[in-house]
Amino acid sequence: MVRKRSLLSKILEVIIVLVTVITHWIIFYFAIITSGKEKADAARLTLELPEKWNFLENYTYVLQYQNGALLKAFRNSMILTVSAILILVLAAASTAYLLQRRTGTIRAISNKLILAGLIVPAAVIPTYWMLDRLHIANTLMGLIAVEVATLFPFATMLYKGYVATIPVEIDEAAIIDGCGPFSLFWRVIFPMVKPITATVVILRSIVVYNDFQNPLYYMSGSGSQTVQLFVFSLKSAWTTDYGHLFAAAIIVSMPIIILYLFLNKKILEGMTAGAVKG
Amino acid sequence: MNRKRYPIWLAIPGLLIYITIFVIPTFASFYFSMTTWNLKTAVFTGTENFRTFFTMTSTRAALINTAIYAVVTCSAKVIFGLLIARYVCSGIRSGNYLKIVIFSPTLLGNVVIGTAFQSVLEPTGIVNQALSAAGISAVRFLTDKSVALAACCAIDIWKGMGTAVIIFVAGLSAIPQDYYEASAIDGATDLKKFTKITLPLIVPTVNTVLTLSLIGGLRDYDLIYTLTGGGPGYSTEVIGSVVYKLFSRGSYGLATAGNVILFAIVSVIVFPLNSFVGKWEERL
Known part of the structure; x- marks a missing residue:
């Protein structure tokens, strides 16, 4: 449906695009130029270009700070994100497939529990208590388990909706061909739910990487940190040292920004998975 | 046949993690919220924690602030999200650009957003x-x-608007174009098209955005925590931040009571909101 657009609506469009410069671009621009300023210059908090271009010095300082603590935090965040997403995908896909195909009481109860998990807030301190009893409180492993459990309900619902569109005849054919229950899932069903796997991997990686609430509870007591915890600790250590602080914030956000530059279409599509019927 | 082909053990790994780390702690929280507790031993104290929670100044402020924060951010995301999405879908050339830009803050960590806005909103910062x-x-x-709570709301809206817009755009694109064309033949105005076609058909999507942002508004506290730490005074304290503070000073029973209250809210x-909006949807 192509409509002839009036001059007025074209002007309005230009104005709206210019508004995004104020609401979004200025803040990004401010963060970038501040990350390249010397301390006194950065403390003036202006939009002017740096008096002295200090990008290299600031970024090297941040990377070397406390013997490369940022890189260690980055390694932790990577281990956290990759393991949590890997476990999440396998756990949610297999559970969703089983719950979609089976009938009976276990299925009914599990469905209710998973639906409720979409809505209710996690009981944080009893979770800490549980991790403590399992001897994984304040460890990366404990945090991975929490991230998987937190994201499990939504991922399972997504997979279930998709598995429902795969005809049972496919299962039957595979069984006649000699597939056991495990290879039926692993070699037939799992490859077919790839679109959901892609969505879960891309979007939930961002969520886990950016998560601050869970690491705050379940990792603060340990010696190691995630990148978000690290930036948070820098925020109080470098209260007026904006140059270094913004350099750290930008380094930490870089992986996601790069991901968004290449995959923005996929990310925006993935956002709506499960959100809109039809 | 069904059982043999789909043995339950395939679902066990997922359910085991979920039940151990999420379900059991949730049920345990009802008990621990009625105790004085140091993670090792718990002494039953009945409803005392709840009474304390409703009488302490910080926690009472948190209850009110949470309500304001959730309602303001949620309604703004639904109303402006729908309006922006409609504009984005109206066949303008910059539609894709607007989607990408408005969504971009969603990808940043709350700590990073908190850090950036703290300096932007300084008394000497660029806004001032x-x-x-x-x-x-x-x-x-x-x-x-x-103004602190209002500022926190504004920043959360800035961050969360992208998600609302993207979901609404998908909802709007799912409405068949024929309806609009048919109504155009009948001489419907743009306003009529919006109120008579778009609004009724977008109700399920409104439901989604409303529920998602309301849940988020009620339970998320990390953006506020990085922006103000709950201050000045208790003016931006929300239930989530109060629970965290009680946790860090070792009041585990009281903190869990706060958690249970949040659960109840x-x-x-x-x-009920879900079933209410669901019924409204059926009636239309």
Whole structure:
């Protein structure tokens, strides 16, 4: 449906695009130029270009700070994100497939529990208590388990909706061909739910990487940190040292920004998975 | 046949993690919320924690602030999200650009957003520099009791708007174009098309955005925590931040009571809301 657009609506469009410069671009621009300023210059908090271009010095300082603590935090965040997403995908896909195909009481109860998990807030301190009893409180492993459990309900619902569109005849054919229950899932069903796997991997990686609430509870007591915890600790250590602080914030956000530059279409599509019927 | 082909053990790994780390702690929280507790031993104290929670100044402020924060951010995301999405879908050339830009803050960590806005909103920061250029005296956005909560709401709306817009765009694109064409033949105005076609058909999507942002508004506290730490005074304290503070000073029983209250609030609001909006949807 192509409509002839009036001059007025074209002007309005230009104005709206210019508004995004104020609401979004200025803040990004401010963060970038501040990350390249010397301390006194950065403390003036202006939009002017740096008096002295200090990008290299600031970024090297941040990377070397406390013997490369940022890189260690980055390694932790990577281990956290990759393991949590890997476990999440396998756990949610297999559970969703089983719950979609089976009938009976276990299925009914599990469905209710998973639906409720979409809505209710996690009981944080009893979770800490549980991790403590399992001897994984304040460890990366404990945090991975929490991230998987937190994201499990939504991922399972997504997979279930998709598995429902795969005809049972496919299962039957595979069984006649000699597939056991495990290879039926692993070699037939799992490859077919790839679109959901892609969505879960891309979007939930961002969520886990950016998560601050869970690491705050379940990792603060340990010696190691995630990148978000690290930036948070820098925020109080470098209260007026904006140059270094913004350099750290930008380094930490870089992986996601790069991901968004290449995959923005996929990310925006993935956002709506499960959100809109039809 | 069904059982043999789909043995339950395939679902066990997922369910085991979920039940151990999420379900059991949730049920355990009802008990622990009625105890004085140090993670090792718990002494049953009945409803005392709940009474304390409703009488302490910080926690009472948190209950009110949570309600304001959730309602304001949620309604803004639904209303402006729908309006922006409609504009984005109206066949303008910059539609894709607007989607990508408006969504971009969603990808940043709350700590990063908190850090950036703290400096942007400083009394000498760029927002106040602009205000003073316009002859308006400086506003202490995050350290003035009367505006801090509003500033936190605005930043959360800025961050969460992208998600709302993207979901609404998908909802709007799912409405068949024929309806609009048919109504155009019948001579419907743009306003009529919006109220008679778009609004009724977008109800399920409104339901989704409303529920998602309401849940988020009620239970998320990390953006506020990085922006103000709950201050000044208790002016931006929310239930989530109070629970965290009680946890860090070792009041585990009381903190868990706060958690249970949040659980009750979310359940009482969100479950009926879902069925209410669901019925509204059926009637139309």
